[in-house]
Amino acid sequence: MNWVRQTLLRNWLVRAISTTIGQKLVMGATGLLLCGFLVAHLAGNLLIFQGTEHYNRYAKMLHENELLPVAEAGLLVLFVLHILLSFTTASANTAARPIGYYGKHSKLSGGTFVHAHNYMFLTGVLVLGFTLLHLSDMRFAHLNLRLKYDSTLDPAAHALHVLHDPISAPVYLLGSLVLGFHVSHGFQSAFKSLGLNHPKYTPFLSKLSILFGIAIGLGFASMPFWYYFAGH
Amino acid sequence: MSAMLDLTLKIWRQDGPKTRGAFKTYHLKGISTEMSFLEMLDILNEQLIQLGEEPVAFDHDCREGICGMCSLMINGQAHGPETKTTTCQLHMRRFHNHDTIVIEPWRARAFPVIRDLVVDRTAFDRIQAVGGFVSINVGNAPDGNSVPVPKVNADKALDAAVCIGCGACVAACKNASATLFVGAKVSQFALLPQGQAERVQRVQKMVAQMDKEGFGSCTNTSECEAACPAGISVEMISRMNLEFLKATVVGAT
Amino acid sequence: MSLNAEQTGSSDLVSRVPSGPVAEMWDKHKFDLKLIAPTNKRKFTIIVVGTGLAGASAAASLAEQGYNVHAVTIHDSPRRAHSIAAQGGINAAKNYQNDGDSIHRLFYDTVKGGDFRSREANVYRLAQCSTSIIDQCVAQGVPFAREYGGTLANRTFGGVQVSRTFYARGQTGQQLLLGAYGSLMRQVGLGKVTLHSRREMLDVVTVDGVCRGIVMRNLVTGAIESLAGHAVLLCTGGYGNAYYLSTNAKGCNVTAAWRAHRRGAYFANPCFTQIHPTCIPVTGDHQSKLTLMSESLRNDGRVWVPKTPGDKRAPNTIPEADRDYYLENKYKGFGNMVPRDVASRNAKQQCDAGRGVGTSGKAVYLDFAEAIKRLGQKTIEEKYGNLFHMYHKITDEDPYQVPMRIYPAIHYTMGGLWVDYNLQSTLKGLFVLGEANFSDHGANRLGASALMQGLADGYFVVPYTVADHLATSKLPPVTTDSREFKAAVEEASFRTKQLLGIQGRRSADSFHRELGHTMWDYCGMSRNAAGLEKAIGKIRELRAEFWTNVKVLGHDHELNQNLEYAGRVADFLEFGELLATDALTRNESCGGHFREEFQEDGEALRDDANFCHVAAWQFQGDNKPSVLHKEPLTFDEVHLTKRSYRE
Structure with a gap:
């Protein structure tokens, strides 16, 4: 195995990506792209509030696009990279401090507010679980990996069915909020990891990031809330 | 102005690198608020010597905040509760009567404990040895004013260069990451014309060595910046990231 | 009490100052010095003790030239040396301000600032090197303060009427040291310098009258180790901590210099301390x-x-x-x-x-x-x-x-081990650089000149003069297995065990504080004969008590900060007496040495007829009076005048 490693490390890209900085660069880049996906995904999903027919039309359009498999494959790569690296960096980070402190206190100003950055791995794992559940609910259970869109399908009805489920609805609500919490740090952190940190832009990006997290979290959570908790 | 404090100290005692350590509790009376934190430890040690107990080993030297020798995690905070302050510049007026103060060494795999509160920070030296310099032999230098450096760049480079190498950034980081330390050195030279010749190799080598030493990675929590007694900004980390990205793209295979 | 010293009056000190006009001396001397061919340099090993400005710059420069270098520091890292704490700046005769500065003016100001007790030739060379230091440091990426146009900024320091001080905020020493440290670490990375951190030098080793190595304690394991080489450079700073309270770092000590003194290096002008x-x-x-x-x-x-x-x-x-x-x-x-x-x-x-x-x-x-x-x-x-x-x-x-x-x-301490023009002490093969030597500041150092001297010695002087020593001396192969090394290691171990064995009642710190009080009260800002005699008596008593009543806990085979400290205090207790003796012997006031008996309107009153010399003390043995040697000082360029800053 070691010679495989050595051979791979002869490549400049592998070598760069295998450093801690390289890993964070890739995590930042994949994270940002995934944020882009979240925006598109949320925009599509929110159509359900306009009526089931709008939602179905959007689903149809999406699934009739022949490039969808390419996009999905790309998304899969982004997810896998982001997740794999989160596990490798997290385990390296744990190993970097074998003996912990008796008690550790932040010196950051801003006091006791819960910092999302301290829970990135935990929230990331929760988001991963939620994503798998969501995929099995929406992508595999209903669409069955069919490439051709079948006019008999009614994705909106299926979505509403899931959102009205007494177990799924709270899970979707919480999952959405955790996702929002995760990206509220991830969005701005990605810029820093990619090398953008400047007194001119960073304060703005930090605020934008929190707003982004809130928008994503509340945006996705609005659906289970509206259909299950508000009883529509 | 000055008052007297009675304190309880919980201090990490460890006989050597290979032995197991534990906290030990000490009671100290009549500590003047005018004292520095290390002078308080001097008093403790003087009392321990009188009692026949080995004094607490801790690193210190200049006691004016510049040598970077002193360390100490004080109540879970690197260099104690003040910002932009080293332990030696921390004064007892910051504490209250009957406080319990927990004192621990820096904790990181790359900073193994040597004894009590003394840790081995030579990992930093090894990182410096692979790239923390401009390769210019004595005798080669052109006139100091031959290359103008914009004041704003010189100032920024100095903002990076004021790092005292104490390791508080590593100690305070939840991942024990050394990116603030390395980022500061990379930034200093990236900002100056003198650093350009080795710009690409420097960041690659220093990052590689940093990883080899076993430091964690940066998750942009900014705890390092908050703990840094020299006030070094996390911008340095981002600049290093960018330097690394550029070096990866344009550097040799 | 009678004077501790026997005055010999005669001088056997060879300063090796070249002949000719002072402005041409260094160039001429550099040409006269023997060289070592580039391919032969790797056959020589040089031991540099201390990694402050002088030590780091010397170690880096010598390694750049191709020598094998051992760098020794008591700290965990070379960057911790107390040069790091120098705040204000570094002088250089660049005349960038167009305000009339020149090498000659920097030379003149420094000789006058030192109250005519420094060696003219050395000071001139220092002023000459000053400009190259700035160039070297800029090239290393030291972020000096700049003007908006991008050129280097200057400010003024005491005792001069031009702006020649280069600075980096209030942390110039830090930036210069980190520059030298960078150069040193580069050589460590290249394998030309072997770094020995957390090692304290306890002795020098001479073989056939030539200094060939050192004995040091590994502060982590407690092991007594030794290094052999072809020359030893002491760059171990000053002795300000003899006063206990000083602006020096806690770890600053006289041990390395004092141990070398005991082995034959003369100690010059110890009473010249800067307040x-x-x-x-x-x-x-x-x-x-x-x-x-x-x-x-x-x-x-x-x-x-x-x-x-x-x-x-x-x-x-x-x-x-x-x-x-x-x-x-x-x-x-x-x-x-x-x-x-x-x-x-x-x-x-x-x-x-x-x-x-x-x-x-x-x-x-x-x-x-x-x-x-x-x-x-x-x-x-x-x-x-x-x-x-x-x-x-x-x-x-x-x-x-x-x-x-x-x-x-x-x-700061202007006094230090006596060195000749080559920075070689009276112990052949032992060179002394920076604050540890006595040479350039006379009786008072001007602000922003210490950094200049440390770097001049390390970057620009010693690389030439060491080569001459290596080229002209008989240096047969020596290893640490030789009899001389074994004896020195034995002695150092014995002393360590002795300190641990006393098991008295007082901590080393309490002895140090008491010594400090005595030094400050009788040997501080103003001194008089009666007080100095009293101080000498007190120091002797305290030293005697130390060796029967000090309490050092722990063992010698581990990190033992108390033991390290006790050893340093023991040396201060010997050195303090020499300092007071020197102050008592110098019956004049000059610079920082102010004898109340010799003053005029509250200003120092020099006695050029009797004291225009360097006082270099030779060690004779424990509790034996040291012998005074005098190196006469001549002033050909800057005429001996009353030093006044009133006009």
Whole structure:
């Protein structure tokens, strides 16, 4: 195995990506792209509030696009990279401090507010679980990996069915909020990891990031809330 | 102005690198608020010597905040509760009567404990040895004013260069990451014309060595910046990231 | 009590100062020095003890040339050396300000500043090297202060009337040291320098009369180790901590220099100690060290005391008419920028006259109100921000709002091991650089000259002169297995065990404090014969008590900071006596050495007829009087005149 490693490390890209900085660069880049996906995904999903027919039309359009498999494959790569690296960096980070402190206190100003950055791995794992559940609910259970869109399908009805489920609805609500919490740090952190940190832009990006997290979290959570908790 | 404090100290005692350590509790009376934190430890040690107990080993030297020798995690905070302050510049007026103060060494795999509160920070030296310099032999230098450096760049480079190498950034980081330390050195030279010749190799080598030493990675929590007694900004980390990205793209295979 | 010393009167000291005009000496000498061919350099090993400005620069330069170098430091990293704490700046005769500076003027100012007790040839060389130092440091990426046009900025320091001080905020020493440290670490990375950190030198080893190595204690494991080579460079700083309270770091000590002295290196002018006028005053008995406020502050700060003794009003409520800006009033031409010895002595005189301020009455004001009004707080912050911050941290008072309170403190030691023009001590093969030698500052060092000297010695002088030693000396192969090394290791181990074996009742720290009190009271800012004799007696008693009553816990085979400290205190207790003896023998006042018997209007009164010499002391054995050797000083370029800053 070691010679495989050595051979791979002869490549400049592998070598760069295998450093801690390289890993964070890739995590930042994949994270940002995934944020882009979240925006598109949320925009599509929110159509359900306009009526089931709008939602179905959007689903149809999406699934009739022949490039969808390419996009999905790309998304899969982004997810896998982001997740794999989160596990490798997290385990390296744990190993970097074998003996912990008796008690550790932040010196950051801003006091006791819960910092999302301290829970990135935990929230990331929760988001991963939620994503798998969501995929099995929406992508595999209903669409069955069919490439051709079948006019008999009614994705909106299926979505509403899931959102009205007494177990799924709270899970979707919480999952959405955790996702929002995760990206509220991830969005701005990605810029820093990619090398953008400047007194001119960073304060703005930090605020934008929190707003982004809130928008994503509340945006996705609005659906289970509206259909299950508000009883529509 | 000055008052007297009675304190309880919980201090990490460890006989050597290979032995197991534990906290030990000490009671100290009549500590003047005018004292520095290390002078308080001097008093403790003087009392321990009188009692026949080995004094607490801790690193210190200049006691004016510049040598970077002193360390100490004080109540879970690197260099104690003040910002932009080293332990030696921390004064007892910051504490209250009957406080319990927990004192621990820096904790990181790359900073193994040597004894009590003394840790081995030579990992930093090894990182410096692979790239923390401009390769210019004595005798080669052109006139100091031959290359103008914009004041704003010189100032920024100095903002990076004021790092005292104490390791508080590593100690305070939840991942024990050394990116603030390395980022500061990379930034200093990236900002100056003198650093350009080795710009690409420097960041690659220093990052590689940093990883080899076993430091964690940066998750942009900014705890390092908050703990840094020299006030070094996390911008340095981002600049290093960018330097690394550029070096990866344009550097040799 | 009779004088401790036997005066020999004769001089067997060979200074090796070249002949000819002073401006041509160094160039001529460099040509006359023998070289080592590039391919032969790797056959030589040089041991550099100490990694401050002098040590790091020397180790790096020698390694760059191809020698094998061992660098030894008591710290965990070379970067911790106390050069790092130098604040204000470094002088260089660049004349970038077009204000009449020149090599000759820097030379002149330094000789005069040293009160005509330095060696002219060395000072001239120092001034010559100064310009190359700046170039070298800029090339290393030292971020000096710049003007908006991108050129280097300068400021003024005490005792001069030009702007020739280069700086990086209030942390110039740090930036210069990190530059030299970078060069050193580069050589470590290249394998040319072997770094020995957390090692304390305990002895030098001579073989056939030539210094060939050192014995050192591994501070982590306690092992007594040794290194053999072809030359040893001591770059181990000054002995200010003999006074206990000083601006030196806690770890600064005289051990390396003293151990070399005991092996045959003469100690020169130990009584020349610099008392820095602007330090934060002592607050109580617990105090472990004093903190310097850079001399550069006197560029903008004004020194004053209330005119009426015992005026306890808050400083900001004392009207201008009731203030005495005593430096400005007395020294019209230099004002607040008089040299350190003068400023310190005047502060003491004001306090002795009852006009001191603060709770102890042992402080004067350094006031920035006028400068803040003139330049704005932002400018002051840019220039001195870190110093103001430090002052605020320590005193809990905001110097932007109230004047600083300052008082003189021991800061630098001009004395040190005697060296010839090649920086070689009387022990052949042992070179001494930086503050550890005596050569360039005479009886008083001007501000911003210590950094200059450390780097000149390391970058530009010793690389040439060591080569000459290597080329011209008989240096048969020697290993650490040889008899001489084994004996030295044995001796060092014995001493360590001895310290652990006493098991008395007093800590090393309590002895050190007591020594410090004696030194400061009798051998500090002003000295007199009776006091010095008393001090010598007290030191002898204290030393005797130390060796029967010190309490050192723990073992020798582990990290034992108490043991390290005890060894250093033991050496200070021997050295302190020599310092006092030298002060007693020098029956004149000059620079920082102020003998109350020899003064004129409160200013130092030199005696050029009898004391225009370097006093170099030779060790004779424990508790035996040292022998004094004199190196006469001649002044061909700068004529011996009364040193005055009143015009």
